[in-house]
Amino acid sequence: MAALHGQQNTFYIPSSVEQEMCEHMFLSLPQEACGVMLGETAAGGIRISRFQPIRNVAPDPLHHFALDGAEWIRCIFSEPTLIGIFHSHPQSKPVPSLEDMRALPAFAGLLQMYLIGSPDPTSGLRSHMLLNGYQIESSKESQDQEQQVVPSYNLLPVPLCVT
Numbered sequence: 001m002a003a004l005h006g007q008q009n010t011f012y013i014p015s016s017v018e019q020e021m022c023e024h025m026f027l028s029l030p031q032e033a034c035g036v037m038l039g040e041t042a043a044g045g046i047r048i049s050r051f052q053p054i055r056n057v058a059p060d061p062l063h064h065f066a067l068d069g070a071e072w073i074r075c076i077f078s079e080p081t082l083i084g085i086f087h088s089h090p091q092s093k094p095v096p097s098l099e100d101m102r103a104l105p106a107f108a109g110l111l112q113m114y115l116i117g118s119p120d121p122t123s124g125l126r127s128h129m130l131l132n133g134y135q136i137e138s139s140k141e142s143q144d145q146e147q148q149v150v151p152s153y154n155l156l157p158v159p160l161c162v163t
């Protein structure tokens with residue numbers, strides 16, 4: 001299939017990596033968990049090859065996440081390529097919050113993928129994760145204040161393919 005502009009990607013996640021994210025989320029409860037995905041962009045999709053947990057250094061980790069600076073910097077320069085960010089919503093659905101959208105410009109320029117996980121409330125075992133994937137899309141938007149052009153970012157839901 002030919003690549004079209006604006007074509008929706010699929011995110012491919014090995015089940016072992018999804019399991020690592022899931023375990024990290026449950027181990028971090030009741031706090032929000034966070035981390036990054038490393039991988040590569042391929043034709044028609046993005047393939048994750050590794051999940052790297054990162055310490056949540058938010059002052060209020062029950063309701064927010066902030067990546068530990070030193071660990072984040074190490075990931076920027078790591079192999080394979082930094083490709084996305086993961087965090088969890090322990091108490092709510094795995095959809096981007098207003099706070100998430102506000103924090104997005106701080107790192108979105110380096111990433112293509114945004115994942116949010118939540119404990120599955122229908123799973124009695126407390127071991128299953130609901131996982132949503134979003135593609136980070138940038139659009140140039142002019143600001144009226146000083147006529148500066150700054151990028152703004154959107155999160156587009158994309159299908160996850162756990163392999």
Ligand SMILES: [Zn+2]
Nearest residue numbers: 089096097100
């Ligand atoms: Zn969030």
